[in-house]
Each structure stands twice: as structure tokens, then as C-alpha cells.
Amino acid sequence: MIKDEQLREEAMAAANYDDQSRKINQPSRSIFWSRDIASPLFEIVLQNICNEIEGKEERSRKRSIRAHHGFTRMVKALVLDLYVARKSNKRMQLGLPLNKNEYSPTNNYHRMVSFYQSVALSYVHVQSAYKGLEACGYLRTEKKGHFDKEKGKGKRTRIRATQKLMSALEEQAHITLWQIRQLEGCNNIILKDENKDIIPYEHNSQTTKMSENLERINRHLSTFWIDLYLKDTEFEALRRHVWNRHLEDEEALPSIDVSARTLRRIFNNSSWNEGGRFYGAWWLGIPKEYRKYIHINGKQTVELDYSGMHPALVYAEVGVTPPLDPYDMGLENVVRDVKKVAFNSLVNASNKNIKQHSDFNEMDAGCSWQELLEAIIDAHSPIREYFGSGFGLQLQKKDADIAEKVMLRFADMQYACLPVHDSFLVHHALADELREYMEHYYMEVAGAMAKVDGKSILTYDAPVEHKFVDMGNVEEMLSGGEYREYTNRQYQWYSYIDNMNIT
Template sequence: MPSRPFDPQWMTDAPELVAYLEDLCEEMTLAEVRLRKRKSTAQPSFDAAIKAIVLDLYRAHESHPDLEVSIPSGTTTLQAMSKSRYGAAFISARTFQDALGILINQGLVIISTPYWHDPMGKTSRVARHRASVMLLTALLGAGSSVALLRRHSASEGIVLKDDKKKKIEYGDIQIANDARDRLQIINTTLRNHWADIALPDNELIKHKAAISGECEEEASQSFDFAARTVHRVFNNDDWEQGGRFYGAWWISIPSKLRPLILIDGKRTVEVDYAGLHAAMLYAIDGKTIPADPYEKCYSRWGGRQARRVVKLAFNALLNSRSRTQINPIEGFSENLMGMSWKEFLLYVGSCFPEFEDHFGTGVGLRLQYKDSMLAEAVMLKFAAQDHPCLPIHDSFIVHHDLLDDLTNAMQEAFEAEFGAVGEVSYQIGDGERVNITGQLVEVDVDELLNPTGYQGRLHDFWDNQEHLQS
């Protein structure tokens, strides 16, 4: 079963859903069996916990019907969450335990995989949960939709990790404060628009079924359409390593589906930097940037798949601190390449003798910081015009009419940073493309009045936006 950690940072402004959650909190309070009434000062924490658990489990179900959510219930863990900048201040161990307990007791939340304690401390597992049919039915009756959910704007968007990829706390640091302010501008624009994918529900279900395994991040599940804002992750306890943008659903979907992405129901275009990290190194060294830096390496095979594998291997050589301890990348095949993984790495390295001193040094994370600053500059430019710009590390997706604007913004950002012009390429999306057949099309009036699937989500989003602005 696919699973991910609990994320307490979700809320809704939709009147019907807000009313349902308020009634549910009152109902759960009355259902409790207590020797003493809860203190009035603790009731808001209990209510907030009920809402957070319900909304996150609903969001999980909508992104994947079998997705389990690991919700902690241990006092020590909950206390740490309440104090962490990555947690939620409303969490109080006792009231959160009460909230989760009564939801389970009333049949609204199911423990789908029980807690497991490993005495050796190696394979311990937090209990995993799912929303029950009873809860999902009630939410449906309250007019729920993922389009009505959004992350709290105050949730931490600047994440610092150590060399073990664990989140670490940090203090009042100016670089983080400035990055957070700029991130708020970007996320405000993303939050005010709706990105979706032009696939009917029956096709979407097939792609969801292919998802399996654990997800380390709370907000990086494919097809989690509510997750439409981003956060930045810095690595190795260093504010100049990493810094890339994560968390939005479009970042983690299969690349073959990206042409189907819609923004506000309109077709999109994706523009990417050609061989970004290689281009950066050429620019830093004052050398001419090839139109496609990887071509000399993959031309013996040709094709997009070979280029992708060469690109990933090249980046792995830059990211790793050891040239001999790099695991095979996803998509590599000895049959495709005609050589072993070790031989392939040596071959890719030999294609770039000019970068020999960079391989195996871990410089890739510092290049990621530079490309994250390019991404930030591009997105801020679009946010200033209230145009959503969806980041995917070295590429961006915008409304198809903004192709020239995006191309210019990306090249200007690269030139401002490196004093050279970076090459870009683009792909026009296929979503909602109209094919003229000359044949009459039967109109489904009910579908027009009560849209479903991606059109229904867009309808729900705009209805809620009108409510917020009225």
C-alpha cells in the first residue's frame, strides 16, 4: 500500500464544508466519555485536531484511494511536532490523542496498518490510517472537493535538512526569512489559480494504480491536486546547497503526462533549460555553451530515453561525493546501453573531460542552489503579473499564450546570473486541444450543468473563489 506522513497544514474556506467540520467537532465532543469536561482553553486545540485529521485523510483518499497516512499518537512525537517550525502550533499531545481516538471510536477513521515497535529500533512503524466510508460519505454530502482545500499560508515553506536528509530546526536567519517572503508571493499566485490534468476519471484511476511505496514528504503525492503550492528544501545544513522547489503535484507525475496539464482549464506549454547544470558549468568556466550539452554523449544511441539516462548519470556524477559509490539510476538498462552501469558511468565521464574536476565532488547540490535562484526569479516575474508559473526544477509550465514571455524570462534570468545565454526548448501541451472533424457532437446537458472530473474540480474552485471575493 502507498503511504505518506500526516500533514496537519490543511484548511478550507468553503461555507458548507466549514459548517460540516464545525458540526463534526461538536458531535465528537458530545460523543466523548470523560470524567471531567475539557477546559475551554483546550477545546480549540481539540477542534483543530479533528479538522486537520479529517481534511488530510480526505485529501489522501482523493489523491489515491488506497493511500495510507501515518498519524503519530505518541506523546513525545506530538510534543515535538507542536514545537517544530515544520509542525503545527495547535497540536497538544493530549487533545490530539483524544481527537484521533474519538474519530476511530466513532468509525470515521480506520487504522489500516497497526503500529509496530521494533525493540532494535530499526523497523518501528507509526500506525497508518484511512478515512472510513462513513466519513467519506459525510464529506461528499457536505459538498467536499479537493479544489476547496488549501495549505495554511503560515505553514513553513523553507526546509533545512542535514546530510541524512532529515529536517532540522533553525533560528531567525535572514536568508531564510527573505526566501520565505519571496515564496509567499509565488505561492499566493499559485493558490489563486487551478492546475489540473486533462484526463477523464477512468484514465486517472489507471495512473493512480501504478503508484506504490512510501513517500517521505507530506505534500509530494502524484495527483494530489490540492497540493498546488511549493516549498524549498536546502540540504546538508547549508543555505547554498539545494534550495529547489517541491511539494506541488505536477512535480511528481510521470513526465509523459505533463503535456496534459491545464491551468485554469486552458492548454499549457512547458519550457526547459537545455542541459542546465552542464550549461552552468560551461558559463562559469567562460566557455561556449552547446545547444544541447548532452548530445555528444547520447548521439551514439539517439532518442529521448538515451538522452534522459545520460542526463541523469551526468547529474549523479556531479551530486555524488564518490565516483565509485553511485547506484544505477532509474531507466538505465544494460540492454539499452550495451554496457554495464560501471562502464556507462565511465563513458559519460569521458564525454566531459572539461568537467573532470567536478565529478565526485558533490558540486551538484551547489548548482541546484543556483538553478533554484533562476527558478525563483522566473516565477516572481510571472507572479508580478498574476500569471501562475509551475516549476519542475529545470523547466516551467505556463498558459500556452505565454510561451515567448517564459522563454525570455528564462534566458534573461540565466544571463543575469551567468553572463551568458542559456538554450531553451519547449513542448506545447495537448490538454483540451480541439480537433475539427466536421461531425455533429451530441451535447450532454447534465454534464454541462454538473461537470465531473477535472472540469468539476475547476468548477468547484471558481465557485469557491467567487465566494471568497464576494
């Protein structure tokens, strides 16, 4: 199905790697405390797990009602996150902080979890939940954490769900990924300082409005089944690709959880005028080559993007019409994508000392990296003052504001619209509407005309034999062949929707 040769090779490698390779570079991420689920069956299983843990504890007296509630909340948080991690990548490990200092109200970790995830952490309850789940065989400690006082650095304890936990949740509680949601009260408008550290802030009318809009968008997206139509081996190849990219860039997502449809906005440099783009949803973390396989409610999608968006936005600042192709400045031997990266780097950076792109080869290009940068500046003399100015983060604020307006418009129409920074994916029949609103809101925010291109006019169409699966026929669903994982997720999604409609 995947026609790109590199992706095909990755799929074959994923299908054939041996057990020894699984022990190398195990995927891991920090634990999330803000998962929730509305399921009476889960609550029964959770209470049984808590009772089992307390039955093994050597306590002189029972916990108070308040303490029992806090303990149960921590068990629930660990159980749900262990489950999600295992489902997104069966080798995924969670980094659990067990340093007592991190649970102090004055500690930055504690403050950030409280402010952004709306969870009040307790060292005592976390320790009890962790030790109890391990003693009862629901989690396994893969590697103990440590802290180097001299260096002031350390590694967190890594844990992973056991089959006992997965069986309890899937066979007794009958939960699926689609039921798990974000805890109410979480703050998805995130502010980072100049060091890229997440910081708290005082709410104002601007952050309140952005929060309300984002909550509305997230609530709307949660009603759609958004998935990748891939063979099982190809999906595994994608998992490995994403993990390898995470090893190179910690900001990149470490795994693919197709139930992660919650967006968040991230602002930079302690400013509400810099950044603000949307992150968090799974489709933002996959290679662009895979976007054509994204389906919404099992239907094909179309992706449209703004052509040369950031160059056009900079030119709009000076009231000058941009070139038809802002990335054409001669130098035919330089790959266009390299020119594009170099241009955007010049606009984003606070100086003109831009690190050479990894794909740039001086011999092939026929020029030096510095000569390329100078050619870009000369070709765009009307906006010369913006190069090396750090203005790019303000452009990100504008493109994110445009994206917010486009998504809200589609929410009004009761259709899903998936953002990918300067592009969007919608049901293929909505291509004309998407183009219209992209152009309209670009003019509204930037005060200029937009050029909208189709990145994939029609995405991959499933073969007939795989396209229609009878959701009432479990035997047919389970015999999905090469697409078994996809059809299983399809069955789980529509079962979840049916139960939601009943309740």
C-alpha cells in the same frame, strides 16, 4: 487520448483491476497537521462532530475553554487531512503517530511539526480526537501501530475516512478540495542535514527573503485552476503509477491531489548553498509524459526548458562555452537519457563511484558502465575537476534561484508559471515571454547565454464536445461521460471562485 502505448496499457489496467488487488500495497502517507479552511458551514459541521464525540466521552467534567480549543483543533486537523487523502485516492491511509513520546517537546517529530507546520501537538488532544472520531464512525482504523523497542523502529496506526465523514463534509458543509489551504505561519523553506533528515534552523535575512518570495508565489498560484485533462480511467492509471513509484522511492509523492499548489524549497547538507529546488505541488510528482495534459484555467499550456542546463552551468564556472550537445560523447549505442543521467550523477556525487543506471545494458551499449563514465569525463576535460565533487547541489541552488525570478516575474504580470526544476509551463500564448525571461534571468544568475528548448510547443487540445461545459448547467456537468471527474472539478472550482468573489 494518451498516445504512448505504455500509458495506454496502464489506463486499461486501471479500469479493470479487481477488488482483491485493492488490498495489496494500500497507499499511505504521514498525516499533515497544517490544513485549514475558511467556511462557516464547515465550522458548524465541525462543532457538531465535536459535540457528538464529547457526548460519547465519559468525562467527570467539561473541558476548559483552552482545552476545548486544542481538542477542536486536533479534530479539525484530522478531519481535513482524512478528507484530502480520500479525495486524492479513495484507498489512501494516513499514518497517525500515537506514541506518547512523539508528542514530547523534546522529541524530533514534535519539534519539526511545531517549527515547519506551526502546530503545537498535544498527545491528550490527538488521542481524544482519534478515539472520538473512530467511536462516532467518522474514521476507520485499518491497522494498529506498533513499536519494537529492541530495533527502535515501528509502524504508525493507519486510518482512513469513512463515508459518514465524507457525507458530512460534502453534503452538509458543502466543502471541496479547492477551499482547503495551508495553515498560515507554516514554514516552506526546508533544511535537511547530511543524513537527509529535516532540521530546524535560525532565520536570517536570506531565509526571510526566500520565505517572503515563496509566500507571494504560492498565494498567486492559489488563484488558478491547474488540472489534468484526462479521462477518468486515465486519471486512475496515473494514480496507480504514482503510487507504484512511491513504493520504490519514499521521496516520491504517494498520490495526486490537484488542489496541492503550495510550493516549498528544500535545501541539503545543512547549507543554504546546496539544493533549494521547488517541491510540493502536484505537477512536480507526475511522469513527464503527462505534462502535456496540464491545463491552466482550462487552457492549453506550453513547456519550455533549459537545454543541458547543468552542464552549461558548470562550464560557466570555468568561463568556457559548452558543447552544443553536452550529452554527445560518442558511444552511439548508449541511450541519450542514460548518458544524461550518468553525466548529472557524476556532477552530483561526492565521488566517482556512480551506481549503474537501471536502463544501461552493457551488451547493447558495447561498453561497460565504467567506460561510459570515463568517456564522459574525457569529453568534458575543461570541467573534469567538478566530476565526483558533489558540485551538483550548488548547481541546483542556481537553477532554483533562476526559477524563483521567473515565477516572480510572471506573478507581476498576473499569469501562472509552473516550475518543473529546469523547465516551466505557462499558458500557450505566453511562450515568447517565457523564453525571454528564462534567457534573461539565466544570464543574470549564471552570467552566460542560455539555450531554451520547447518540450511541448502545444499541449493536448480537448475535443470540442468536452471543451466547453456550461458551468450553470449542473445536469450537463454531471453528464461528463469519460471526463466526468474533470468536469466535476471544473464545476467545483468555478463555484468556489464565484463564492470568493461574493465574499
